[in-house]
Amino acid sequence: MGANATDRRASLLVWGALAIVYVVWGSTYLGIGVAVESLPPMLSGAMRFTVAAVLLGGFLLLRHGKQAFRMSRREFLGAAVAGLLLLTLGNGMLAVAEQTISTGLAALLVASVPLWLVVFRFLVRDRPKALTLAGVLVGLGGVAALSLTGGQGASATGIVIVLLASVSWAIGSFLAGRIAMPANALATAAVEMLVGGIGLALLGTGLGERLDLAAVTPRSWVALVYLILVGSLVGFTAFSWLLGNAPISLVATYAYVNPAVAVALGALVLGETITSQIMIGGLIILVGVALVISTERKRPQRVAEGGEGAVEVGRGVGGGQEPQAPGDHVDAPLEERRV
Template identity: 55%
Template sequence: MTSQTADTRPPFVWIALPIVYVVWGSTYLGIHFVVQTMPPMTSAGIRFVIAAVLLAVVLVIKSGPGVLRVPWRRLGTTALVGVLLLTGGNGMVGVAEQHMSSGLAALLVASVPLWLVVFRWGTGDRPPVSTVAGVLVGFGGLALLTLTRGGGSGSPLGVGIILAAALSWSIGSFLSARMPMPANPFTASVYEMAAGGIALLALGFGRGEDLRLSEVSRTSWIALAYLIVFGSLVAFTSYVWLLGNAPISLVGTYAYVNPAVAVLLGVAFAGEHATWMILLGGLVIILGVGLVVSTERRPRTAVTAPTGTPPPPRGRRRSPRGSRSTPEPPPRRTGVR
């Protein structure tokens, strides 16, 4: 028997998996504290630019400057994916969390794997009936949370922004598996974070965001540092390592554990209220995503690391050279959350 079993997996699996569960789930709470005294787009731009520089330095020290060399065409597509994932996706989460609870935001973002199945269907890739059933269940929960705004835990504006963010993240995840990208996932992440961060800074300054350092609280600084180091670097590297050392069905469970972690942390540390509507709608979404993930990943026995920054999982996986793709079920991270 050649497949991995629980007793033959590297011990680090049981360290890396909780890191991905907790850290990525906690990024919504981190964003909540950052945007209390820092403008959302500017702070997110600072986060990703710094994370890109730190990751680039680590890669150069480990592998030499050649590791960052990427053909112009792939550099352009990587930048596009970075803007969709991190500017339109992650950056908008910060804007939305000014108008809603972090737990509700996480639950609505959990719909990303469902959107990826819809996009697959639109390109002629017909998923199995059980996957379609999971999508219908998940969208039922999404509709419940959207129409009720989580029982009053968010404004219509916040709900609209977070849904647009989830859609942007889904498009970026979908395209990243179908466009020429750097072969090294860490190199791709450097350029995705750099492009997304620069675009966020440009949008922040363009919309008149004013970062007054004297008014930024200590809590916001700590939360921003946490997002840079743990959300964008530690959890991401743990995720990529897991993809090469653990069954994909096990790794994919983060897609429906993260929202639960986000809700619990929001209640425990941000004084948020887990209304019955949030609990019910969130449970329905998580059940739908769980059905999609378990159904789609069941037959697979090997994986390669996706590129980008911790996002919800891809609709397809790139080959080692990044120029072609083979079918893969949805749900990355959030690459970087």
């Protein structure tokens, strides 16, 4: 196979995987919204992530043996902490919020995660560029506008809860770049999902959630299966592959594509109303996120534990949906990568 054919195949694989992440992770907001119609939000998340963790862990054991899960106690605790922040708190609160606000509004508010990451960096005296700070101010202005005016017919409590979910997701992403994590990205995801799922089961039960199987609709069961197999496994596998085979600046574009997909699907499938306030506020948020990501990807990137800049921002824009793979990736041209 010639060099041109190889490059063309690599490009097609990258764009195919990116399309999966765009659509699949954008659709998980819809999946959560349908699942919580008749399933308890915390317990549905517990089922989703524990089953996905078992399936992913089983695949890794069959493919690579116990070697895939070789990690120190410190690395395991790091993945466990990330799982609690990202999934138990971040995803759990998102599911609770989607009981009272539209899936599109939730997705747009969760898009603020990269903005919170920059705020946290500023607090630890890592001074971002002026354009990065400008993007943060623009984006947070959009969050404020959307929270105050875009929630027509939505619960104010639900808006607050989804904002807290975004902050928890950002904290988990921020810490993941600064604490010891397992070397294998898929093993890390399995640990995060297992711990996060157990945390959701304990928290949901503690808050009084009970699973009434007779009350669960087929529609909610289908949504849950979709979230497990497609949202958690297919989407995350595509994302992990992209991190090793495509520039992080390209991968990070899903931060502002996922919300658009979520808004469109919410309108098409659930008949959610897209108000002018949602359109304007959401656009302001996405402009701020785009400015942050485009500015940060120009920073020198360090391949070291705790590296910051574009790598961290790119890794922390999961839209509150899936665990993010640890590790840093150099933003090399596509043709220099092995596929």
